[in-house]
Amino acid sequence: MKPLKIFQVDAFAERVFTGNPAAVCVLEEWLPDDSMQAIAMENNLAETAFTVKEEKGYHIRWFTPEVEVALCGHATLATAFVLYEYYSFEGNKISFYSEKSGPLAVEKGENGLLTLDFPADTLQEVASDEKLNEALGIVPLKTLKGKTDYLLIYSEEQQVRAMDPNIFLLNQVDARGIIVSAPGVEVDFVSRFFAPQCGVSEDPVTGSAHTTLTPYWSEILNKKILSARQLSRRGGNLSCELRGSRVRISGRVKPYLKGEIHI
Known part of the structure; x- marks a missing residue:
């Protein structure tokens, strides 16, 4: 097999x-699932995205290093950047599936700003979970x-x-991830995201988590457009808008690395 091109970029940066x-x-055709999982494990990043051009857009x-996930915002943003910068994609909107x-999409705006268009999450308030509270060390105002x-x-x-959560205890919670959030001092809201069941103790900046955060804070703050910051060690800023x-x-x-994979 000829070498595969690989790019590493920093999203929401x-x-x-x-x-x-x-x-x-960016593949010409799909690799076997176990090969893609092995590449992701070798990369040892929160996510590795694979995409193939099809008739109506990009599949x-x-x-993650351990599993395939249903949705990832930052890696979709990263994929759009790679298609624009290294594959000469023309137009201001890339359709993904x-x-x-x-269906998902990424639009290119002025000054290099990229915008994800994702489905909003649906939320339900639930009873406070003792295992979650013990793992996080603080009882929340609400659990959803x-x-x-x-x-x-x-x-x-x-x-x-x-x-400073107990990751061992969090790993026993039946969920893809745990989002913790509060009103922000300089932004509308802040958050962190822990996903040990996916092999990611703490994700630096999580686009998909903001499909959950945006509907919640939009209703609480009575705003459709919100500023957000994820408070991981690396940190990241996001602008979020609820549209129905x-x-x-x-x-x-920001680009960091391009190279080749030999398998």
Whole structure:
């Protein structure tokens, strides 16, 4: 097999070494699933995205080092950047399709800003979970459940920033991930995202989590357009907009690496 091109870029980043790193492979045809999983494990990043051009757009799939996931925002943003920068995609909108999440899109705006168009999550308030509370060390104001993730709401940004969760206990919670969030000091809301069951103890910046966060904070703050910051060590800024049943999530991408895979 001839070498495969691979790109690594930082999504939702104002400069390199911030935001969330993602690997991207643009394929002529799909590799076997176990090969894509092995590449993702070798990359050891939160996600590696694979995409193949089809008649109506680009079919996209995402893998953590351990599993394939149903939706990934930052790696989709990264894939769009790679198609624009290295594959000469023309036009200001790239249509993606995921078998697990349906139609997705990324639009290119002014000054390099890229915007995801994703389905909004549906939320339901649930009873406070003792195992979650023990793992996170702070009892939340509210506990909500989306399609795949828990969302826990706290009163202050500093509670989210200082949180030091017990990852072993979090790994026993039946959910893709756990989002913790609070009103922000300089932005509308802040968050962090923990996903040990997917092999990611803490994700630096999580686009898909903002399909859950945006509907919640839009209703609480009575705003359709919101500013957000994810408080991981790398950190990242996002602009979010609720449009009916869709969420638009905007950020910048910085290139880091391009190379070849030999398998």
